[in-house]
Amino acid sequence: MRQHVNPLSSNFNQIEKLPSLSEMFGDSKSNLHLDIGCAAGEFLFDLALGNTSWNYLGIEIREKLVKNAKLKVIEREIKNLYFIFGNANNILNDMQNKFIIKNIKSISFYFPDPWFKKRHYKRRVIQPGFVNMLSNSLQKGTLIFIKTDVKDLFNYMDCTISSNFHFKTIDKKDFNYSESFNPIKLKTDREKYVIYNQLDIYEKIYIKI
């Protein structure tokens, strides 16, 4: 099992300067989806190649994975996909990067690192302060998708997001995926593993009101 990267390490205090949306994407006006903790980005490559009318942005804290993903984007000449290295919390809290939050239509937190020990909960990517920042900066109507196979982590994320009154739960049954960032319900690597091993999946969708 891989060692989780501690996002609170000072290694991640330095944030890479992000290019503008028009430097990141061929058509900067397309709807933008942000995937937080995208690992090697396989899910985003599948989405970007299958759904060229959306732009996709991945943030990942493991630098090597991001370097490789960036090289693959260049080699394959994909114009609607971009990767950022670093701790998502630091990147999105940075004033210079507010333009990203203002422009996103949806965010996914799919199978984030669970950090099982109570003293490590503060390393989990979804934190009250982070949700508060999102609620202050996201446009109304922006969607947040969470998924995990860890019940305790699901309860923690759900409680953190639901206790912010700017976010309302959307009933999954009423949700029309065909117009979302993931029209054909592609799955992440972790989700494929979880399904193969017949583990439970806990998920929820929220909308900024």
Ligand SMILES: C[S@@+](CC[C@H](N)C(=O)[O-])C[C@H]1O[C@@H](n2cnc3c(N)ncnc32)[C@H](O)[C@@H]1O
């Ligand atoms: C369990 S993996 C899941 C990967 C992928 N989302 C999936 O469903 O297959 C969680 C990923 O989140 C990354 N990660 C954890 N904390 C992060 C943070 N604060 N910012 C960015 N990435 C983070 C980890 O390095 C890891 O690649």
